[in-house]
Amino acid sequence: MTVTVYAIGGGQMVEAILRAALRNKIIEPEATVVTDVSEKRVNYLHENYGVDAQTTINEKKLKSAEIVLLGVRPQDDWEKITAQIGAAEVSAQVISIIAGVTLTQLQTASNTEIAFTRIIPNTLTDTGYGYSGVTLGERAERELVTPFLESFGKVDFIPEEQIDLYTGYAVCGPNYVYNFYIALTNAGVLSGLSRKQANAIALENLKGAAKFLELTGKHPYELLDINNSAGGVGINAQHEIDASGFAAGIQNAVLAAVQRTTELGKKG
Numbered sequence: 686m687t688v689t690v691y692a693i694g695g696g697q698m699v700e701a702i703l704r705a706a707l708r709n710k711i712i713e714p715e716a717t718v719v720t721d722v723s724e725k726r727v728n729y730l731h732e733n734y735g736v737d738a739q740t741t742i743n744e745k746k747l748k749s750a751e752i753v754l755l756g757v758r759p760q761d762d763w764e765k766i767t768a769q770i771g772a773a774e775v776s777a778q779v780i781s782i783i784a785g786v787t788l789t790q791l792q793t794a795s796n797t798e799i800a801f802t803r804i805i806p807n808t809l810t811d812t813g814y815g816y817s818g819v820t821l822g823e824r825a826e827r828e829l830v831t832p833f834l835e836s837f838g839k840v841d842f843i844p845e846e847q848i849d850l851y852t853g854y855a856v857c858g859p860n861y862v863y864n865f866y867i868a869l870t871n872a873g874v875l876s877g878l879s880r881k882q883a884n885a886i887a888l889e890n891l892k893g894a895a896k897f898l899e900l901t902g903k904h905p906y907e908l909l910d911i912n913n914s915a916g917g918v919g920i921n922a923q924h925e926i927d928a929s930g931f932a933a934g935i936q937n938a939v940l941a942a943v944q945r946t947t948e949l950g951k952k953g
């Protein structure tokens with residue numbers, strides 16, 4: 686089964702979503718429309734994915750889409766776009782990926798009764814990993830939106846109160862991992878390994894440690910206990926980690942991301 690999608694805002698996140706949905710054959714290029722203000726972007730999306738891409742909204746195609754994907758930034762004029770969607774009296778399920786903007790804000794801006802779903806999608810769409818946080822609005826139909834949402838990652842239905850923290854913790858999640866990877870690989874190079882060796886080893890350890898956590902179901906303190914022998918190497922490294930701002934740094938970063946999500950929604 687495929688669905689017809691009309692995306693408004695054809696930036697990085699919409700591209701990542703459409704790429705995965707196309708690969709998983711939930712959408713077809715000829716039944717997918719993207720409107721973006723940038724001519725360059727529109728040409729790029731058409732040339733690379735074969736989708737129908739244009740710089741202005743095609744009302745007829747908007748009305749016939751089964752899913753409308755609202756993909757602009759909180760700083761963009763999402764209110765005007767939402768009003769246009771409302772005025773077009775679409776019967777589609779409208780899925781917003783705009784960080785911070787609430788279902789009530791969307792419903793108010795649409796000035797009519799629309800079936801909104803608010804999601805915060807994960808950027809790991811090409812991998813099959815990563816949770817999208819999803820809150821269904823009052824009129825949203827779960828069975829209509831779910832196959833599309835599952836085509837670009839795992840889906841976690843959550844109350845709307847959790848969406849901002851989900852954005853800062855789950856969706857920005859890969860950012861924290863990339864930072865850890867950089868810090869670790871630089872440590873490898875600092876201690877004398879080549880960049881190539883350091884990168885390969887760190888990637889293997891990241892994947893292996895994640896798999897081991899999953900396989901054993903053990904708390905990481907237990908796994909650390911196994912890796913740290915008495916008076917040995919690991920516990921000396923552990924002492925330095927404990928004495929540093931490592932844990933608080935990550936925790937403060939997550940809290941800052943959550944706070945910024947809420948601020949962006951309020952600005953809108």
Ligand SMILES: NC(=O)C1=CN([C@@H]2O[C@H](COP(=O)(O)OP(=O)(O)OC[C@H]3O[C@@H](n4cnc5c(N)ncnc54)[C@H](OP(=O)(O)O)[C@@H]3O)[C@@H](O)[C@H]2O)C=CC1
Nearest residue numbers: 694695696697698721722723756757758759761782783784
């Ligand atoms: N990137 C990410 O990791 C994630 C992003 N999100 C959310 O996804 C949304 C998009 O983010 P992202 O893809 O990174 O941003 P981008 O800047 O890459 O994409 C936004 C696109 O929308 C275009 N645009 C702006 N105004 C309009 C308009 N009125 N009509 C049509 N197109 C318009 C922009 O064009 P121009 O640049 O020329 O203004 C740009 O191409 C945001 O709301 C963000 O919160 C959610 C989860 C993760």
Ligand SMILES: O=C(O)[C@@H]1CCC=N1
Nearest residue numbers: 784805852853856857
């Ligand atoms: O940085 C951003 O604004 C987007 C929203 C969540 C993750 N990335």
